[in-house]
Amino acid sequence: MQEEKPIILNYNSASSLRSFLQSEGLGMRKKYGQNFLLNSGIRHALVNALEAEAGAEVWEIGAGLGAMTALLLEKGLLVRAFEIDCGFSRLLKGLFSGSENFFLVEGDVMKTWPSQKPASYLLGNLPYNIAAALIADLIEKGRLFTRMVVTVQREVALRMYAKAGSADYSSFSVLCSLFYKVKPLMLIRSGSFYPRPNVDSSGVLLERRSEIVSCPDLFFPLLRALFSSRRKTIKNNLSAFIASKFGKPREVTEKICTRLLAEFGLAGNERAEILEPQAFLSLSNLLLEILPDECKHCR
Numbered sequence: 001m002q003e004e005k006p007i008i009l010n011y012n013s014a015s016s017l018r019s020f021l022q023s024e025g026l027g028m029r030k031k032y033g034q035n036f037l038l039n040s041g042i043r044h045a046l047v048n049a050l051e052a053e054a055g056a057e058v059w060e061i062g063a064g065l066g067a068m069t070a071l072l073l074e075k076g077l078l079v080r081a082f083e084i085d086c087g088f089s090r091l092l093k094g095l096f097s098g099s100e101n102f103f104l105v106e107g108d109v110m111k112t113w114p115s116q117k118p119a120s121y122l123l124g125n126l127p128y129n130i131a132a133a134l135i136a137d138l139i140e141k142g143r144l145f146t147r148m149v150v151t152v153q154r155e156v157a158l159r160m161y162a163k164a165g166s167a168d169y170s171s172f173s174v175l176c177s178l179f180y181k182v183k184p185l186m187l188i189r190s191g192s193f194y195p196r197p198n199v200d201s202s203g204v205l206l207e208r209r210s211e212i213v214s215c216p217d218l219f220f221p222l223l224r225a226l227f228s229s230r231r232k233t234i235k236n237n238l239s240a241f242i243a244s245k246f247g248k249p250r251e252v253t254e255k256i257c258t259r260l261l262a263e264f265g266l267a268g269n270e271r272a273e274i275l276e277p278q279a280f281l282s283l284s285n286l287l288l289e290i291l292p293d294e295c296k297h298c299r
C-alpha cells in the first residue's frame with residue numbers, strides 16, 4: 001500500500017495552496033477578496049516596513065492562511081488577527097494557537113474592530129471590497145496607529161496619496177493625509193497573487209503625523225458632502241449640505257454659505273479638489289463659528 005504524502009503548505013506556490021485548500025475541503029471566496037500574496041520577498045518587505053519592535057502589538061487584517069501572520073510572530077510581535085472566513089479561521093487556530101502571542105478575532109472586521117484592544121501597528125493585504133471603507137472608518141472613529149502597512153488596489157493607493165488639484169484627489173485623500181504621512185512602498189503586479197486579480201496592487205505606508213488633529217463632528221460629513229458631486233461647485237455642495245443637515249430656510253442657507261465663502265476667501269465657483277487637506281478642517285471650524293450667529297435670526 002502506498003503511504004499518503006503529507007501536504008506541505010508552501011505560501012509561495014499557487015499549486016501548493018490549491019492542493020492544501022482542497023485537502024482541507026475549502027475553496028476560495030471571491031466576495032471576500034481572497035487573493036494570497038505568493039511573493040516571499042514582498043511579504044518580508046511589507047512586514048519590515050512596519051518597523052515594529054518585538055513585544056509590540058499589531059493588528060493583522062485578513063490573515064487568510066497565515067503567510068504574513070507567521071512572519072509577524074517570528075518577529076516577536078503580539079498579533080491580533082482578523083478573519084471573516086470560518087474555514088480559514090479554523091486553519092489559523094490549528095497553525096498558531098500554540099503561540100501565546102496570537103489572538104484571533106473571527107468575523108467581519110468592519111463590525112469586530114471597535115471592541116478590540118488598540119494596537120500601535122496595523123498590517124493588511126486588504127480585501128479589495130472593504131479596503132478604503134475600513135481605513136476611512138478607523139480614521140473617522142479615531143483609531144489611529146503609529147504605522148500602518150497596507151496592500152490595496154493600485155487605484156485606491158493613488159487616491160490615498162493624491163495631492164490637491166489632481167484627478168485622484170478625493171475626500172479619502174484628505175482623510176489619509178490629514179492624519180498620516182502616506183508613502184508608496186512598491187507596486188505589486190497582479191501575477192504575485194493567487195488567484196490572479198484583474199488589477200495591480202500597491203504596498204502603502206501610513207505614518208501617523210506627530211501633530212494632533214482635532215476635528216469637530218461636523219468635519220467628516222462636510223468633507224464627504226463637498227466631494228459628493230464632483231461636477232458641482234463648492235457653493236452648491238455646501239448649501240445642499242447645510243440645508244440637509246440643519247434644515248434652514250433657503251435664504252438662511254444662502255446667507256450662511258455666502259458669509260462662509262467670503263470669510264474663507266473663496267468665490268464659491270471653485271471645486272473641492274483645489275482645497276488643501278487643512279482647508280477642509282478650517283472650513284468646518286468656521287462653519288461652526290458662523291452657525292449660532294446666523295441662526296439667531298431664524299425661527
Ligand code: SAM
Pocket residue numbers: 032033034035036037038061062063064065066067068082083084085088107108109110125126127128130
Ligand atoms: N493575508 C493573506 C495574504 O496576504 O496572502 C490573505 C489576504 S486576502 C487579500 C484578504 C483576506 O481577508 C482573506 O483571508 C479574506 O477571507 C479576509 N477578509 C475578507 N473580508 C473580510 C472582512 N470583512 N473581515 C475580516 N477578514 C476579511
